[in-house]
Amino acid sequence: MKNIFSLAEEWISRSNAVEPDSQFFCLDGQTFQTRLSHLEITLQKIPELKDDFSFISSMVGEIGNNSFDHNLGSWPDIRGIFFAYDLNKKQIVLADRGQGILTTLKRVRPALMNDSEALLTAFTEKISGRAPENRGNGLKYVKKVVIDIKKDISLKLYFQSGNAFTILDNKTINLKIEQANTSLRGCLALINF
């Protein structure tokens, strides 16, 4: 199998919008839920994940559902997300060609100046891109699971939106936002476990 992260990066970076390979494509939340359920059942069967599989499935659920929730009715071109996993490499990839974190959060926090500020806000502050609805726990939950919670497995997350990215693992003390060489539309996430 070709590297799933490269496939997602290639898809999210394309200037001409096309749907990804159907095996990696979730057009809507229902399709994503079905495929997430399949992943969860598969993870449960891995002995070393016996107590911790739900950390992974819940993180994937939050990241994938965020894409649908925050782009509902506002997808710039392709509606739906890229969702793939390679259990041999212990990798899970999610990507969307949506509006990205900055555009989403600027609606409720107009002072946000760039992708880096927006990403930091999304991971650290209680803020919702769909205010006044009470939302905005998703990425903070992901951060908590990767960094703070004691568990038997090590998790690592790469998350990029626009030209800002962060890498989190259990050694992360202060979340650091870095500048990517290329700007991506939407969001791109890689989970290693």
Next chain:
Amino acid sequence: MLIELKKFGNLLTSRQLGKESLAALSPQLPKENTEKIIIDFLDVTTFSPSWGDEFLSPLQQKYQNNLFLKNTSNASVKATIEILEETNQVKFQVE
């Protein structure tokens, strides 16, 4: 009243499904805050803040000290309860 979450599914992650689940349950819920409400997480395999915020947070607001959670040992259940407590500034009672 006992609410068995497994009747809504084992993988409870989507905000939309959390909202729909609460809407489906609403007609059965007591109108007044006079009886004990127990939410049972038995056989829930994956739980996340999106589903939890749509389902648990309104119940916590309405039933407050009469709301109890049980069988919360699943890792994602525990982590989700913690983050809902932190962000909503509430404390869930666990049996």
